[in-house]
Amino acid sequence: MLEKYVDYVLMCSGCAYCLPMCSSFDRFKLEPYGARGLMTIARLILEGKLDLTIIPPDIIYTCPNCGYCDTRCRGENTDVLEALRADLVKKGKGLPKHIGFGEWAEKGHNPYYEPHEERFAWLPKIERKIPKKAECIYFAGCTSAYRIQSIAKATVNVLNTAGVDFITLGEEEWCCGSPLLRTGQRYLAEELAKHNLEAIERTGVESVVMSCAGCYRVFKRDYPKLGLKPDFEVLHTTELFRELLSEGRLKPKKKIEMKITYHDPCHLGRHGGVYEPPRDVIKNISGLELLEMTWIKEETRCCGAGGGVKSGYPNLALEWAQARVADAELTGAQAIVSACPFCQRNLSDAIETYGLTPSKVYDISELLAQVV
């Protein structure tokens, strides 16, 4: 895998503009944890001067793949990291915790060790619509389906209120493959990707909307890289909500009096370029006062959960989430709003563990469901 990036690796000028907001460099303060060090490592491996199999796993697996470095040099640093992880997994040196959920994702189609049949247990039986031609598909994603079901429920409520003719894939919805791609288990992800695309294309529906920023990134950016081009429109819920609001299909009827701040999920913002739709939705809810943090949009501080860190190094993920909550606290907001179940989960975990303020984390869909 790494050989694919030889040109890119040699191009790195070593300017280190990738480092200022790098979570793992900021934590360890040693060169190999930043993208510049990683490029040096990749170059030396490619030149045959270092042996990949003896690499200390911490260097490779503590990066949450937030992609800050990529925005600074318009580069592909995270892709190089994922290639390195893929090569390591191929040599049998993957992180045991990652390999564990990878194996389950292959069998049970989710990375949470949950039974596949219960994926849509949160949805009343009556609403589990049979696959048919519809306006769009709601792709809930594993985290909303198994861990933070309030997001999925809220989204369904909002879609129903707006009169959107939508279906779910039911048991045909498998993990999108994001956790596998991020942790170097690419060969497993390909199978999941193929299945999801086929299942969606069978319904003939032209757009798919998803709650999870991770799923969104994978459909938009990674499937095409695997040679699988989705033949339908991929939307994040915030994009659809904005559309529904501007078309007048959704009309907020109530007010929520609250000061909030918005956390850009890396996979939605930096990787997907979706910065404005969630903010526009927030502006449409009267009573909400949006107070921006210092580090937003392209320079967002990662919540710390991505890239397999939440499973591989849970304490590290909490530490980083703590830093993000501290950013939010400085704004004086009463709650953090995000658009990614995984960010929400990690930030909430940190708040609970360390007793931080603001004490609440909401998904945009949850707030919207309250007012429409």
Add this chain to the structure above:
Amino acid sequence: MTLQHEVLKEAFNELIGIVGPERVSDNVYFTHCYPSELLIRYGVELIRPPDIVISPRTTKELSQVVKVANKYKLPIVAAGAQLALAGGVIPIKGGIMVDTRGMDRVIEIDKENLLAIVQPGITVEKLNARLEKVGLFYTDMPGSWTISTIGGRVSTNGCGVYAPKYGRPIEQVVSLEVVLPTGEVVRTGPRKLYDSNAGYDIMHLFLGDEGTLGIITELTLRVYPIPEYRRREAWMFPSHTILLKAIRKFLTIGSVPEMLLAHDGLGWTSYVWNFYQDYLKEPLPEIPPYAGMLLIGYGGKKEFVETQMKLCGEIMEEFNGKRLPEDLTEKWWTARLGKPYNPWQTVTWDAEKKYRTLLMPPCHVPISKAEEFVNSYRELAKKYGLSMWGLQTWIEGPNIHPCTIHPAVLYDYRKEDERERARMFKDEIARIAINLGGGIGGMFAPGLLYVSCIKDEFEPNALKLMKKIKQLIDPNSIMNPGKKFSKLAQRARVKRNA
């Protein structure tokens, strides 16, 4: 891979005892990442990478680390962000590499005395973020301000855009705490006063020394209130020579611009490339390569700024300067002083430029010789067949007339003959600067790349005195070997690490 020698093993174990196992490593994956100097890693043959990498957090830890190095006579190199263009932190004899970026605390901000006390590993950006909250700012603003560490800046003494008014990094330092090569901690004077007349001025020994005499562990810095009003302008001149004449004229009328950057057309294009790509999303305007481009700004009380700006404008027009549109200038400055500024996005460069390495000799010459020097640069680049990156001219401080000129060229590090030509270019241009009464330590310290030219810049007695000072402070010669004066370093060639 583990350390080869018993000595290193013993030293390593002692270091683990000092900082714990997480912050020290002898693993090749750690040691081979150092140094990661900007562009230089392709430019200089690494004689030997470090054996141990360590990240101390306090003066006490660092002092103990240095004691271990001195005990086992291991070379020790302190590094900041490793962004210099001269190889100042390339360890040529292995040993211990101290990454100071872990020492990044602001110890005190003294608003009344306009001082900030910091550890050396803090970045200019993080310091400014803290100062901004109380209406102050730190004036050393290099292009790499988001990553450059204060320790690195004062040890190599670069030059920032605010230098014409506030001076260079070393002029911001009031007091220092330094760990000597023997491990003792020395404070150079009162913590909040610059007081050198009572004794010898030992503080300045450790500024611009590239870590050859000691490792800085705490700095007291001058900080200034953020001016209530700022205005910037950009001017284009028929040639760089005429631009320099204009600069010389307005420096004599007592005008003190807050910021100043002077390029030739080529240099300007190289630096704003990223700005056009990312911000304006439009192709670069056609600028004649040898035109003179001046970016100038004033800050302070509004009336004061406007008056100076007007006078400056009159002089510019006298020298046929053309004012560039104000909104463009403002955007350019915002980009230059904004976070996303990055002229090194090689990915966006033309295909033939992508693998080129920048060679930027830090020459400075008296301003009266600048024109002669610029002409030599262009002739030499042509002679050696190297593509020019362009000129960048800096005025180093208020009422300081020597100016730093970067005669930068690009060379393809993958081609051996081009590397050799680049080496000849750098030696010759350095000699020209010295012959014109200038030197090679202008914009930043000469590091490993230009160390061979130092002996030409000073007379033998001065060199002898410097060597005596080095021997007195660093009897075992452990600190950053090969920099300032070393036979070993003179053998370093512009050669890829292969």
